[in-house]
Amino acid sequence: MAKLFKNHINGKWKASASGEIFENVNPANCNEVVGRFQKSNAKDVNEAIAAAEAALPKWRATPAPKRGEILFKVAELLLKNKESLARDMTREMGKVITETRGDVQEAIDLTYYTAGEGRRLLGETVPSELKNKFCMSVRMPVGIVAAITPWNFPIAIPSWKLIPALICGNTVVIKPATDTPLSVVNFVKIFEQAGLPPGVLNLVTGSGTEVGTPMIEHDKVNLVSFTGSTDTGAVIASTCARNMKQYSLEMGGKNAIIVMDDADLDLAVEGVLFGAFGTTGQRCTACSRVIAHKKIVKKFTDLLVKRTRSLKLGDGLLAKTDIGPLINESQRTKVHNYVQIGKNEGAKLLIGGNYATGKGCKNGSFYQPTIFADVASKMRIAQEEIFGPVLCIIPCNSFEQAVEIVNDSKFGLSSAIYTRDVNRAFQAMETLDTGITYINASTIGAEIQLPFGGTKGTGNGHREAGTAALEIFSEWKSVYVDYSGKLQKAQIEHD
Ligand code: UN1
Secondary structure, eight states: OOOBOOEEETTEEEOOTTOOEEEEEETTEEEEEEEEEEOOOHHHHHHHHHHHHHHHHHHHHSOHHHHHHHHHHHHHHHHHTHHHHHHHHHHHHOOOHHHHHHHHHHHHHHHHHHHGGGGTOOOOEEEOSSTTEEEEEEEEEOOEEEEEOOSSSTTHHHHHHHHHHHHTTOEEEEEOOTTOHHHHHHHHHHHHHHTOOTTSEEEOOSOIIIIIHHHHHOTTOOEEEEESOHHHHHHHHHHHHHTTOEEEEEOOOOEEEEEOTTSOHHHHHHHHHHHHHGGGGOSTTOEEEEEEETTTHHHHHHHHHHHHHTOOBSOTTSTTOSBOOOSOHHHHHHHHHHHHHHHHHTOEEEEOOSBOOSTTOTTSOOBOOEEEESOOTTSHHHHSOOOSSEEEEEEESSHHHHHHHHHSSSEESEEEEEOSOHHHHHHHHHHOOSSEEEESSOSOOOOTTSOBOOEETTBSSOOBSTTTHHHHHEEEEEEEEEOSSSOOOTTTSOO
């Protein structure tokens, strides 16, 4: 029988109060159970939050450079265990091993970068308007953080939340997606090995309703940090607003690449291919729309379809595999439904459009890389996030029209343009309404030292990673030190 994994509460590995478990299955082979996990409930959540509350005073009083030292050890251990972490991740999530190595690497990069913040956490010193008075701002922890993380980046995205939360002196309870609990169990073991004190980071596995809801409703939680679907994000936002909690949301995308008539077409094809079908299209940053200039749309499409035909589907642990499965059957059904919607809307299906059931794909949730041509911007397949290997090609007449089409979306995460015209490139940077814009590169592959997040319906204005993450996970305190020995009145003693 597959190995049983437990929750991590107050430094101890513990079974759920429910006495129930759930199984995690390899999406490339539904006969392989990767592990059995705790089907937790509100009792476990309460216990984890109580542990986080008890650990908070000591952790926030620990000097930030010392907190950083533990996190540097976390980075070293991630590096040391990179290969086994990546293999476990491919088994539970399906993406190819080169990408799961990249996922772990993203966490390593973020952890080294952010651990260094322990010796910065910069605030401001500013002059006072009065004599013998000193003004500064310092960063304070927010308190108890509830982190709810998705399955598409099972270690990288938890690292975006846990590492900045911890360096800022918060304590945390994390609920990983039910499709990828093993990667987060592995991650939490690393924190334990690195010497993080008990209760500072707690892990509770289980469903959104049984675990997520009591977490976001708990009155001791100060901040909810969430990456996932727009629907769940909306529930979190309204629940937190009602309870005066802080929240940070990173949700959908409908990312687009503009291919202009002066683009290096071979380069653009590779960028679109990587953006649309990498991670089987299951990235928030995935390219799901190409806006191609009418002068090159035919040539570009032919090249793209040809390259798409050469992609190999299969088990992500095999070196020859380009594309792994979708995360689960319900996601496969959803993707397939969108393909039917696209056909009904009158888009032209060029390649794919069905379950992949060939050699090496029989027992998994595989879907053929799919391309629609002649897509109109208002079609549902061009507006809604599909989260699968489905790409829409939308022809355009000009740069201005291309920008209009990219911006005709309720989301605003990532965008890209392929052009050799430097003026166009700068105009694109200025006018594309997204949190991230790439010039002559795909929509995916953000680096951790810059802010990550989007405009409009993608989020609530926050940015993760880089130093921007500190704005989420710390509160400003302004401090005034009056050393005049008398009552001084700001604003009033003006003349
Ligand atoms: C996501 O899909 O939610 O920029 C994260 C990228 C990765 C992170 C994606 N570094 O594609």
